[in-house]
Amino acid sequence: MPSRASAKNQWDFRRGIATARVLVQLGCDHGASLDALLAGTQITPAQLEQSEGEIEASQEIQLIRNLLQALPHIPTLGLQAGTRYHITTYGLWGYALLSSPTLGDAFSMGSRMLNQTFSLTTHKVEQVGSQVQITSFSEHLPEDIRQFVLDRDRSAAITLQRELLGKPVPYNIVMMQRAEPSAELADAYTQVFGIRPLFGQTHDRSLLDAAVMHAPLPQANEHTAQMCEAMCRKLVEARSIRSGMADTVRNRLLRTPGHIPDMEEIAAEMRVTSRTLRRHLTAEGVTFRSLLEEVRSTLTEELMATADLTHGEIATRLGYADVTTFIEAFRRWKGMPPSAFRREQGLARGVTGRGIRRRFIPR
Template sequence: MELTNVMLSQSQMSSKTVPRQLWDFRRGMATARVLCQLGLDHGLGLDEVLRHSGLGQAQTEDPRGQLEALQEIQLIRNLVNLLPQRSTLGIEAGCRYHVTTYGLWGYAVMASPTLGMGISMASRMLNQTFSLTTNEVEQVGDQIMVTYHSDHLPTDVRQFIMDRDRAAVVTLQREILGRPLAYRAILMRRPEPEPEVIEAYTQLFGVRPLFNQAQDRSLFAAALMHEPLPQADPHTAALCEQMCKRLVDERGARTGVAAQVRDRLMRTPGHIPDMEEISAEMGMTSRTLRRHLTAEGASFRSLLEEVRSTLAEELMTRATLTHSEIAERLGYADVTTFIEAFRRWRGVPPSEFRKAQGVVRPGAGGPMRRRFIPR
């Protein structure tokens, strides 16, 4: 569902009373690796960055590991205390959170048909990100207004986290759009900082922020919400492809033409090509491609099902999209067709699979900070 208007589910909730579950959730270890590398790049030792966090190097290297929000805050506190002269450190940190840092959630956002649908999904599943601030998104006239809240955070790390989270959003937007988002205005509650910090903000957002404002806000044209996402950044698209390829390879290796076809099926998030398209790209007819696959004991349909089934399971358990969103990203005409296919793969419908995995269906439980109302 595309976001065209947003209303708060808790009327004008104060940022000082943000429920802990909206920010104090367990998060992927990738954020710890980003923060540790930031410290290392500035000459710190790993033990210094990890001090008092309860984390060791082995834990940070676990690809499926998680840490508590308060552990991440301690990592940030260590960076702030050890590098007090780096007034733009939060901005630098946020620019290191790329689409691929978020794993399958990043892939799901990148595969969204429009910016509005990507923001809708991202906002609903904030606990799949590394955000410590919370935000509200609303349409006011012809513009979108995003308000960031941070008063629930410790004062000694609050500005770093605000800078980090806003820079991470800008980085994500740039990568899924393939270009910078055109902001109309950037509002900040903080007092006007030194010129080099103002310059860093201006380069990040593309406009000079206004300081001493009542809220921390970003404003941009509502028309951008309807803009198709082109997956235009080749580097990010390639990394997403590699990430998905590793997932599928774990289920069984392929060689020859079958491997080429399967890799091509994963190359473009949000668009799975058909056999005619792939055979043309490979410089052969679909009949010749079918003959090659048959000789290798494979078929185009089996490869397509292999890719779809693997990504479907991952998107349900790790990115927690709705069934309709998954169907859309895997190239199904409608959700019913996807549900029938999943039942064929797993012997149970998606809802039962999720229940067996202990995954709550999106929207079926837990607090919702915002709900989306179609115009």
């Protein structure tokens, strides 16, 4: 189990206001009043409407406590909350997950950068034999909200995994420390996890086959991929407004996280030749390469600022053949290597500048 000090560092961080919106909406959907949910949190209704706001972990804890006090008759609140945290709830960090090559890569990045999430539990992911073992820790949390948070965070993880793979992740065993609940609640757990949990265990732990970690991520959830595309498009459009063919091409470059198509592919989808596509873009004063650089440059800066990816991880997500090619491109955009840009902007450096990172899942 993590030490008390390290556990605090892993959960007591400022988090996006989106988590408060999720919890407030859940409460309101069940009939709780907005005033009751926000009491003592120092969160205002106006803050809930802000896309870039942040709150302290202590404010979220008070909000959870209010939610439980307002709706004590609903034992599945935590599970319900977790199903409302979608990839797109997490902003660019969610895009970084969705564009990961495999589930193992997504796990590695997600576990390393837990402070980009809304988790209040802490986690340990390790491979034991042919299985991956995920252990959740909650002893650092107030007892009155502990089970809700465990349910919320584990349910949210399953929601993310399902959206990443496009199908449920098959768990072999799910363990819970809590005592055997009512049959109705046990059924609710079974529906979320896809397997009936073992209750009264020594740990809150899940096990699945390690082979699942090597599964390529297909970005199969069309709705989630579209929302990520819209989010990224908004970022890129803030830099430069496009119209006509240029806008169509740029939007297509953003459509498939983890795979940026070349001009031949886009032209084929548009049922024109690449020569015709090039001529239309030239008439609008742009080139395919300039649009591609525009997309990659903007997403690079955002991923550096919000997801703390290594240069190698960014290169993979933006379709570069290798990290060296990415670094050369970055020099063209900014006149300096990405490591110097990070220092100048006060951005986190990532694990290394060459894309080598710790993996939780051996490959």
